[in-house]
Amino acid sequence: MDGIHDLGGREGFGPINVDEKEEPFHEPWEARVFGIARAISRPDDWNIDWFRHCRELIDPIDYLTRAYFDQWLMTYAAMMVNSSMATVEELASGYSQAPLSGFPPPLPPSAITTAKKAVTSYQREATVKPQFEVGQLVRAISSGHSGHTRLPGYARGRGGIIESYHGFHVLPDVNAMLIPRAEPLYTVAFKHAELWPEEQSDRGFVCLDLWESYLEPR
């Protein structure tokens, strides 16, 4: 979707706070949100792309003004309401109005020993030969769509070169809607000058990881 989250190249956001104290959480409530997000029992039909899409759908003003972990909180809250795990009233009051059934008991602390080392692979078995080869010139498609996608606006319609190939990976656009489909994934290097001719730089690259359906030959 052409949402506020697609920030690459937007201007006017001011300086970066380079003097920020180096610590994992700045406020106790931020740490709680993280811990809750890790510990919560979740329905089988939540996945990383659905989470990302639900975060993208936060009201644009809230997206730009609310802290990162606050956005996590709002996203989990919205997903819970959508999945009938809680109502807005319950989330506002903190009190349950009806018990929830169908979920296993919550993970005990002892589960962390293995959970902290759990690795998720998004690679799937290749089903056909990939269309592009390393070194081939490609162009990112110029159109987007209103659902979840990982082709940033700034790369649309721009020409790049296949830098590397990573096998078939789960396609976020449909995975967010629970359709399990995988496509060839490539790293595509775009010359900085191709993406931002107005910046008048002649060196350097911006590399993006893009699925085959985001690309066309040139």
Place this chain on the structure above:
Amino acid sequence: MTEHHSHKIARIHRDLHNHLPSDPALRVKALESLLIEKELIDPRTVDAWIEVYTEEIGPKRGAQVVARAWTDPAFKRRLLENGTAAIEAFGFEGWATGHLRLVENTPQVHNLIVCTLCSCYPHSILGFPPNWYKTAAYRSRAVRDPKGVLNEFGVDIGDDVEIRVWDSTAELRYMVLPERPAGTAGWTEARLAQIVTRNSMIGTQRHVPITPGALA
């Protein structure tokens, strides 16, 4: 079965905005109480996750990996070939490092990591990203004006150095392998690990500084 409709989520977000407490700390408190009551979380597990990502998992892990790459050429080769497999030697595998790719700085090349669409980061090896990494200011500008961004971090990149920006748009996660600083010949891996900074592994620092306090 959950419905996955964008317009419905947008409407729920508006409802939440209008009805939840305005203070985030209060919103979290209400959420946690509710989740406990609904038996969806064990608060001790929440505590345990916080402890792990405060005490155990953080940029010190990445620093150890970099230090080994600086002292062991065979490990460095394995690391650049397959980051996910290489960090298993340390037991650092975990959240968001299922497809870890290291990108190497050289005298001619400087690498910078960003996620313009959300805030993807190799958590199990670098911990939590700094807030600035998640802000609109960094995400918008890192791809368009990387030199200006680096300048803000006090890094001056000469015209002879090529900047490569890696926008983490898929499930690959990136980490910079910085150059080993001059003047560290003969240092042990453990001593080198003490000087590697978080920002040097994101790419917002170019030269790893030799800290006088690094113990031999």
